Amino acid sequence: MAHEQVSPMESSWEILEEYHIDKDVGFALPNPLEELPHDYDAWIFIAKNLPELIEIGQLRAEVEKLPMLSVDDLQGHKVQRLAHLVLGYITMAYVWGRGDGDVRKVLPSNIAVPYCKLSEKLGLPPILVYADCVLANWKKKDPRGSMTYENMDILFYFPGGDCGKGFFLVSLLVELAAASAIKVIPIILSAIQHQDLDTLRKALLDIASCLYKAREVFYQIHEHVDPKLFFGVLRIYLSGWKGNSQLPEGLLYEGVWDTPKKFAGGSAAQSSIFQCFDVLLGIQQSAGGESAAKFLQEMRTYMPPAHQDFLHSLEAGPSVREFVLSNSDASLKEAYDECVRALVSLRNYHLQIVAKYIVIPARQQSGKNEASEEPSELENKGTGGTDIMNFLKSVRSATEKSLLKEG
Numbered sequence: 001m002a003h004e005q006v007s008p009m010e011s012s013w014e015i016l017e018e019y020h021i022d023k024d025v026g027f028a029l030p031n032p033l034e035e036l037p038h039d040y041d042a043w044i045f046i047a048k049n050l051p052e053l054i055e056i057g058q059l060r061a062e063v064e065k066l067p068m069l070s071v072d073d074l075q076g077h078k079v080q081r082l083a084h085l086v087l088g089y090i091t092m093a094y095v096w097g098r099g100d101g102d103v104r105k106v107l108p109s110n111i112a113v114p115y116c117k118l119s120e121k122l123g124l125p126p127i128l129v130y131a132d133c134v135l136a137n138w139k140k141k142d143p144r145g146s147m148t149y150e151n152m153d154i155l156f157y158f159p160g161g162d163c164g165k166g167f168f169l170v171s172l173l174v175e176l177a178a179a180s181a182i183k184v185i186p187i188i189l190s191a192i193q194h195q196d197l198d199t200l201r202k203a204l205l206d207i208a209s210c211l212y213k214a215r216e217v218f219y220q221i222h223e224h225v226d227p228k229l230f231f232g233v234l235r236i237y238l239s240g241w242k243g244n245s246q247l248p249e250g251l252l253y254e255g256v257w258d259t260p261k262k263f264a265g266g267s268a269a270q271s272s273i274f275q276c277f278d279v280l281l282g283i284q285q286s287a288g289g290e291s292a293a294k295f296l297q298e299m300r301t302y303m304p305p306a307h308q309d310f311l312h313s314l315e316a317g318p319s320v321r322e323f324v325l326s327n328s329d330a331s332l333k334e335a336y337d338e339c340v341r342a343l344v345s346l347r348n349y350h351l352q353i354v355a356k357y358i359v360i361p362a363r364q365q366s367g368k369n370e371a372s373e374e375p376s377e378l379e380n381k382g383t384g385g386t387d388i389m390n391f392l393k394s395v396r397s398a399t400e401k402s403l404l405k406e407g
């Protein structure tokens with residue numbers, strides 16, 4: 001594909017498009033499809049009725065009687081992304097069932113075979129990823145209306161009512177806010193190439209202000225996501241089978257591999273936006289500890305390949321940080337620091353959210369006192385399987401360390 005040869009250095013918007021980055025929705029899939037060809041109606045039926053089928057105890061039986069469908073007729077990127085989303089929902093529901101600990105360790109071949117073939121085509125793992133449930137799982141209610149929470153919906157639901165809608169759509173809206181900052185990247189790289197300090201300074205300030213706006217969008221999570229439902233219901237359906245004591249060996253994809261495979265669950269850590277600005281600003285996540293950097297690298301393998309390529313090409317491009325450091329222009333350094341501060345403030349805010357949506361409900365569930373120092377295994381595991389607070393704090397501190405000016 002062409003995106004292997006071009007670099008965002010060469011600037012213009014068309015080049016970002018080569019990396020499947022859209023001018024309005026950034027890393028999100030523009031106008032995702034809602035329908036598969038009729039041959040796949042049985043998949044859509046299950047995915048559309050997932051909470052009800054789980055409720056009446058019929059979901060697994062419905063999955064087991066699915067015919068084995070070939071994915072050869074799923075032509076085109078958007079159709080394939082929709083099918084990956086649908087199979088991801090079905091797989092999560094099949095494995096976790098009612099979310100009460102009665103789990104399945106084998107995914108039947110009638111679903112495993114097409115799912116793995118399709119995943120291979122897309123370069124995604126055979127598990128529900130952020131690129132499915134957030135980036136490709138949305139529609140506008142009124143197509144002529146704007147991209148606001150009120151005018152949007154998700155395509156598929158998990159049990160937990162509107163909790164999934166809240167979590168997925170607010171994440172998507174953060175992506176959309178960040179899309180305005182992505183647009184500035186080619187301007188930055190071209191300004192460096194032409195040694196145009198004034199344009200570079202303005203572009204950096206522009207990015208910082210978009211990132212602050214993205215943080216404001218984040219506030220909507222409180223209005224739309226209930227901590228108890230998030231922690232007790234949705235988080236279970238997003239969980240993966242890597243580092244998960246309920247499936248210590250992983251999941252056996254029947255008819256595909258002879259041994260179980262481990263994959264991490266769906267997490268916004270698989271979003272490209274924060275990583276993209278880390279790379280652009282030369283923030284070394286390894287400064288926050290090897291394991292955090294390793295986890296973030298691993299999360300890249302859950303992103304669409306075009307987005308992974310974009311991050312690689314940014315890494316291979318000129319270093320904004322080195323350029324700023326090599327110039328004695330104080331206002332340029334200040335503009336760079338403003339971007340870093342914006343990222344730190346996003347990560348700070350995210351940490352508060354994680355405390356509210358994971359740490360506190362976990363403590364309540366395990367009947368622990370809120371002042372207790374020792375974290376339990378429950379409160380310590382994110383859906384991606386990390387030791388969350390340590391991980392998130394080290395990512396934040398590596399970001400802070402990149403400030404050129406202290407204080």
Ligand code: HEM
Pocket residue numbers: 167170171172174175218221225230266267268269270271274275347350353354357358381382383384385386387388391392395396
């Ligand atoms: C209820 C809301 C949220 C919760 C409970 C939450 C939880 C978590 C957890 C537990 C992690 C650690 C990795 C893992 O094990 O999965 C994580 C990482 C991450 N999350 Fe969230 N998250 C939420 C919303 C969001 C949103 C809306 C975004 C932005 C679109 C986001 C972006 C990230 C990123 C980029 C990371 C990787 C760490 C970093 O780069 O700072 N999260 N999140």
